[in-house]
Amino acid sequence: SAVISQKPSRDICQRGTSLTIQCQVDSQVTMMFWYRQQPGQSLTLIATANQGSEATYESGFVIDKFPISRPNLTFSTLTVSNMSPEDSSIYLCSVEGDSSYEQYFGPGTRLTVT
Amino acid sequence: GQQVMQIPQYQHVQEGEDFTTYCNSSTTLSNIQWYKQRPGGHPVFLIQLVKSGEVKKQKRLTFQFGEAKKNSSLHITATQTTDVGTYFCAGLNNNDMRFGAGTRLTVKP
Numbered sequence A: 001s002a003v004i005s006q007k008p009s010r011d012i013c014q015r016g017t018s019l020t021i022q023c024q025v026d027s028q029v030t031m032m033f034w035y036r037q038q039p040g041q042s043l044t045l046i047a048t049a050n051q052g053s054e055a056t057y058e059s060g061f062v063i064d065k066f067p068i069s070r071p072n073l074t075f076s077t078l079t080v081s082n083m084s085p086e087d088s089s090i091y092l093c094s095v096e097g098d099s100s101y102e103q104y105f106g107p108g109t110r111l112t113v114t
Numbered sequence B: 001g002q003q004v005m006q007i008p009q010y011q012h013v014q015e016g017e018d019f020t021t022y023c024n025s026s027t028t029l030s031n032i033q034w035y036k037q038r039p040g041g042h043p044v045f046l047i048q049l050v051k052s053g054e055v056k057k058q059k060r061l062t063f064q065f066g067e068a069k070k071n072s073s074l075h076i077t078a079t080q081t082t083d084v085g086t087y088f089c090a091g092l093n094n095n096d097m098r099f100g101a102g103t104r105l106t107v108k109p
Helices: none
Strands: A004-007 A010-013 A019-025 A031-037 A043-050 A068-072 A075-080 A089-096 A103-105 A109-113 B004-007 B010-014 B019-025 B031-037 B044-049 B055-058 B061-065 B071-076 B085-093 B096-099 B103-108
Touching: A004 A089, A019 A031, A019 A089, A019 A109, A031 A075, A043 A068, A043 A075, A043 B096, A075 A089, A103 B044, B004 B085, B010 B019, B019 B085, B019 B103, B031 B071, B044 B055, B044 B061, B071 B085
Parallel strands: A010 A109, B010 B103
Antiparallel strands: A004 A019, A019 A075, A031 A043, A031 A089, A068 A075, A089 A103, A089 A109, B004 B019, B019 B071, B031 B044, B031 B085, B055 B061, B061 B071, B085 B096, B085 B103
């Protein structure tokens, strides 16, 4: 399984500002995924990021609010723009396993917007 | 669109009791996966089921995939305090993966 790190692990931000979350994988992967998990809730897919192409966003998520970069096969960033308290959540990146569709998650970024 | 429902939402058991969580999909699935998330942690992949009627075991954990590939269950025999966490199923259909709401398990020593 891949080893995934995320930065920052947590942050407290003021409304109206933006935060960029970084996700680093120890091996090259084609697809990377960004999820949001609100406290005590399930995981909601924000977008899928393939290297060399635009990210694909799920219903309810737009590029202007959650721009994603995927500059190479081991790295991705998710920006939460113009934050409001409703954006307070845990943001997780994940990658697929080598041989099937299982997902390996990073440790997450806990974001609090005041 | 595809929906994956999971019950119960919470389960509190005495150590040594069994535990089962159930997952049901509105559509036929290509596969189903199970994850465990410890309190304060991130989801960790447990297992994937692909075949109709498939049963897999991991020590005290038994995973089943229904004949119609629309439901699944995770059964833990003789729970231990280390089993505490939230168990999520995730169903895959046409490259669309949906997570269930999760079942939060607490175990009283």
